[in-house]
Amino acid sequence: MAKKNRKPSPSPTNFKTYKINYKGQLTVVYPMLSGSDLGQFKKDWQAFKKAWPTTPELLLFNSLGDEAAASEWAKWAEEEGGDVRYLADKVAPSAIFAQAVKLAEGEDLLFADGSQGIALSNLLDWMDNREEALAANTIYLGSRKHAGAKKLEAKDGLLLSQLHNSYIQFWTPLYLQDSQAPFYFMSKALGQQLAQLTVSGQQTDLLLMAQLEGISIQEMPIRWRHAEQRDTGIGRIAQKAFAGLLARPKNKVKYFFLNPWTEASKALAKEPTIYRFLYAVSALLILFIMAGLSFQYGITGDEVLQKTYGDNVLAYFESDGKDRACMNQSNLHYYGGLFDYLAAWCNKHLGWFDTYDTRHLLNALFGFLAILFTARLGKVLSGRWSMALLTLVLLALSPRFFGHSMNNPKDIPFAMGYMMGIYYMIILTKQLPRPSSRAILMSALGLGITFSMRSGGILLIPYLGLFMGSRVVLCPQLRPALTQFKIGQLFRYAAILLSVSGLGYWMGTWYWPYAQEDIMNHPLESLSEMTNFSTGIRMLWGGKHLWSDQLPWYYIPTWLGISSPIVVLLGLPLVPFLFLKNAFRKKRAYYFNLVLFTGVFPVAYAVYKESSLYDGMRHFLFIYPILVLAAAYGWFNLIRMIKPAVVRYVAISGVVGLLALPTAWMFRSHPYQYVYFNEFFGGLEEAYGYYETDYWMTCMRNLSDWLIENEPKIKAGEEVIVATNCAKPVAHYFSDYPNVKVRYVRYHERVKTGYDYLLSYSRFVSHGFLQSETWPPAEVVHLEEVDGVPLGAVSKAPNGNKKGELAQKAFKEKRYAEGIALLEEVLVADPKNESAMLVLSQYYPQVGKMEEMKNVLTRMRNLANDYVNGLGMAGVYYLNAQQPDSARYYFERATTLNYKYSFGYFHLANLALKEEKDVNKALSIWVDFDQYGGQPAQGYQIAVQVAQQAKNRPYELYFRAKALATAGKHVDAYQLLGQAIAVDPNFEPALKAKKMYDDNSRRARDEEEMARKKGAK
Known part of the structure; x- marks a missing residue:
């Protein structure tokens, strides 16, 4: 049971002696709010005035909703007289700061609100035994979260305030441990500057603008007690938070667009505010x-x-x-x-x-x-x-x-x-x-x-x-x-x-x-x-x-x-x-x-x-x-x-x-900014043919738009066949015109496809063909260029014909002479058509035209000596001409330029076996053949025989497994991989291939299990 007639504990200001070095005039700004205790404030004011070295001024602002309470405050102010000024007109809390700065006679300002249980004597603690004056360009803010802060009673009253402070911390860059304690000190000059800069006198907005403007804010320890008053309710705090949220954009606009032109902001800034x-x-x-x-x-x-x-x-x-x-x-x-x-x-x-x-x-x-x-x-x-x-x-x-x-x-x-x-x-x-x-x-x-x-x-x-x-x-x-x-x-x-x-x-x-x-x-x-x-x-x-x-x-x-x-x-x-x-x-x-x-x-x-x-x-x-x-x-x-x-x-x-x-x-260069090369390097012109330009095919949009606007057949609904090495984006661009048929074609295989127009970009075109201007192909009707460098092209079919497509049909039907004649006509119309040259080099041997094969390959190498497929076909020519050394030269050159060129390894392995009689070298090359694609697939049958001759059982089983896998017989292939591992548990190729099968099986099982669980839910 609590004891009765217990005397209240004396305020610390009743017995403590302060040593304060202050010779200026101080104005205390005190809003009378719901919850302000006049009796408590009288004691607080008298103790403070007695300890303060000069006579402080007190400005009392009426923000009370209770007229009777306001009357009591007015009566007390009149009794005090002198330096206590009661402002009878009711003032909104957000307007108090601006009015206080304007009315105050002191050179320093202390803003306090006793309704929050924070006594004026805290300023005495800050100034006690302080040799230097408080800085004129700093705001000193009382903080209940400061390490030196002291709570004078056990009752907790900070939870909602802490939540509000966390809200402020999240929605603004204001970084303070306690931005809600209404007790802060600043010079009047600084207050005048802030009053010009903010859109609201709310404490949070003032502090935020101060931080934005580079004003130092120093949190100071305070002694405080919990006080039941209107600002601690969750409804009021939510109202303040919402109001603050609305004020934030206004403050930002003022800070960036209006304040830079004010003298106050210019005076505070460390650099010209125009920046x-x-x-x-x-x-x-x-x-x-x-x-x-x-x-x-x-x-x-x-x-x-x-x-x-x-x-x-x-x-x-x-x-x-x-x-x-x-x-x-x-x-x-x-x-x-x-x-x-x-x-x-x-x-x-x-x-x-x-x-x-x-x-x-x-x-x-x-x-x-x-x-x-x-x-x-x-x-x-x-x-x-x-x-x-x-x-x-x-x-x-x-x-x-x-x-x-x-x-x-x-x-x-x-x-x-x-x-x-x-x-x-x-x-x-x-x-x-x-x-x-x-x-x-x-x-x-x-x-x-x-x-x-x-x-x-x-x-x-x-x-x-x-x-x-x-x-x-x-x-x-x-x-x-x-x-x-x-x-x-x-x-x-x-x-x-x-x-x-x-x-x-x-x-x-x-x-x-x-x-x-x-x-x-x-x-x-x-x-x-x-x-x-x-x-x-x-x-x-x-x-x-x-x-x-x-x-x-x-x-x-x-x-x-x-x-x-x-x-x-x-x-x-x-x-x-x-x-x-x-x-x-x-x-x-x-x-x-x-x-x-x-x-x-x-x-x-x-x-x-x-x-x-x-x-x-x-x-x-x-x-x-x-x-x-x-x-x-x-x-x-x-x-x-x-x-x-x-x-x-x-x-x-x-x-x-x-x-x-x-x-x-x-x-x-718009809209191709991403192909930029700097002036030190020489710009895009220097890069062309040496580095990638429009590797992401973005030029296809403008190429497609140009064709839509310039080919009347498209808008007329007539069929137009568009071939491109960028099919999916192009198909989207023509999605409103179903009469436009978009066909995907590899650029170097374009002669195999019939088309009215070819939309192409330069990626994967050989360096030599770019340098010899083989690309863009003949009959270009539109180029997308930057600095004279082509990024993409619209080309018409040479003479409007589709002879290349007809030639492919003839070859499939083994009408080789007819197909060759058609492609030769294509070359007459387009002398640099390397696509036609490559196909001709593949079919000339079918009709015994070896000299023509040699000539067309020479023409192609004159255009691009780095075209791997052309070099590979040159190797084939010399194989047929019974010149294995020359054949080896071209296959080795092709695999040097493209180390994943499995067609070259196919022939080099055969040359090593038949011409050099070196089984181990042949096996090594078949390993490269497998590692880099394994095409043509029949190579695995030869590789099995070579592995047998080399008496390499793991590779023999492995190559058999790969041959079965290429034929779609994956169960048998998996069993052979297991046998290869049984022979050599560390055999890396089989382990890697088996892991791929195991991973695929695991993923399939995981998918089935996940689908089952989702279905059950």
Whole structure:
């Protein structure tokens, strides 16, 4: 039982003596709110006034709804007189700040609200024994979460306030442990500046604008007690939160577009405020330009497949997993489906635009966000909007990144998630030991987006561990957690890392069907598959056609060097120079180094692992923003180092001039910005025939549109046959014209297909044919060009005939002479038609025309001495001419140019056996034949005989298994593989082939089991 007649505990101000060094005039601003206790405030005011070294002014603002209570306050103020001023007119709480700043006579302001249980004496504690005055450019904010804060009673009253504070932390960049305690001190001059800059006098909006404007906010400890009043109810807090949410956009608009022109903002800023305005205007312009231009870009090479995957992922989720088509689409189930799902959902449920236009619009938005996060990271690293502006412009005016942003559905969303994750992880690291809920949740979201595009996005987890761990080790304020083994602090750090990692990992599986079905094992399986991924694509590199697993270690560095704007390349060497000159502040250099590591490490790791790469810098687009950021940082700091204004302006003009080069090129190359090569390299003209240009066939959109507009038969409904080496995108472009028949044809086999028009692009065309202008083929009626370099062509059938197709029919019916005569007519009409030459070289022996075969092969080699199929046929000619050495020369040259040319290995193996009588060499070549395709399939029968002669039982059984597999007899093939392994348990070819069978069987069983479970549900 509680004791009666218990005397209240005396206030600390009743007995404590303060030593305060203050000679100015203070104005205390006190709003009379519901819950304000006049009796308690009288005691508080008297004690404070007695201890304060000068006479303070008190402004009482009437925000009471109770007239009787207001009357009591007015009466007391009148009795006090002097420096107590009662403002009778009712004032909304949000308007108090502006009026107080205007009416106050003191040079410093203390805003307090006793209804929240925070006594004025807290200011006495802050000033007690303080030698220096409180800084005039700082807001001192009372914090109930400060380590030195003290609660004067056991009752807890912070839960709702903490929830509100977490809400503020999430929806705004305001990072304070307690933004809700209404007790803060600032100079009147600072208050006047803030009053001009904010749209609302709400405390949160004031603090947010102060933080945006670079005003220091220092949280201070307070003594406080819980007070029942109107602001702690959940309804009132929700009302304040909603009002604050509405005020945030207004504050942002004011901060970026209006404040830069005010004297108050100019006085507070560390740099000209015009940079902030230009940053915001530039960002909006880039957003609208990218969104608007996205409708003009073509379908990319992988996009039809990705679109289908998105449709299947959507069907999977909308059928509760019963529709399992997304699990059986090549290896795409190993990729997260976020972007493709989002695009499919928009197309199905909104359907505002063409299917691919919708995808490209979303792609452009992801690209813009990647640019924006990179620019904001520049601001975080430098503290300057000029750095953010420079980063924004450098990345937006990087032609390849801009071009990919329009229609690259894999690499751009991945890059956006990567930059978002790094941006928020750097903020989280800077906020240790208590990062905001916003930093934690947005770091997890960045991780989730990255992981949901590729399993390699999990790399952000060790990055965060590196960021946090290095900060704890290097920061003197955080290091004691390690050196003194403070278990609570270490546990907090571990909890933060695990929270971001776990939440981000989970988010990454939301739109990933394969991961949904086994959230732990399937993503790890995907990561293993992606790590060992070795897609074989043959491409132009330095004038040679190389396979993606043949490329040198410097492939990515070279591509970055030849396809990045000069202004970026020149900015990068400035970074080590400026470090040597100590131009970077130590603390900023630390965070910059962390970010730089995230750009350098993936490239170094890929070089170390000898990863299979292709399509230029596409797979490393995600690190390109980091390189741009580094270049911008180099230019930014160099310009800041330059003291003479004239020299500084010359340097700025130089950067602008360098930026003008890619900008002009982007305008004249639209919509093919992604084929950019810089001026150091010599531009696109120098690259043509030596490096890939429009490898993603985006020119097909404009080629198709041109043909629709310029061939009257199409709109008239007459049949038009269009052949192309890019069938699926072209079929989509002609989908509104069913009279247009689209036929797929390999470019070098085009003579076999009859057509009215051929739409072709240059990928996979031999270097020699590009240099000899064999491509584009004859009777070109339209070219898509950039800088005079053809990217794609519309060609009419020579003389409008379809003799090549008729020749193929004749050959099938063994009317060889008739077919040859037709192809010879094709060559008369089109003397550089290498497709006709190759087919003629294959059929001349059928009629004994060996000299003609030799001549046509010579003509073809004169056009391109690197055309592998032509070299292979030359080998065949010399075999027939009984010249094995010459035959061997051409087959070896062909397999050197294309080490996967199994037709060459077929003949070289036979030559080794028959001419050289070397069984072991022949067996070795048959191994290569098998490894690189195994065509023609009859080669396996000969390989079996060679293995028998070499007395190599494992290979004999293996080759028999492969022969059966090519005939579709997989059960028998599997049994023979088992026998080969029984003979030699370490026999790698059989183990690998058997594993492929086992994996396929396991996947089939897993699919059946999953389908059964889904059906049962």
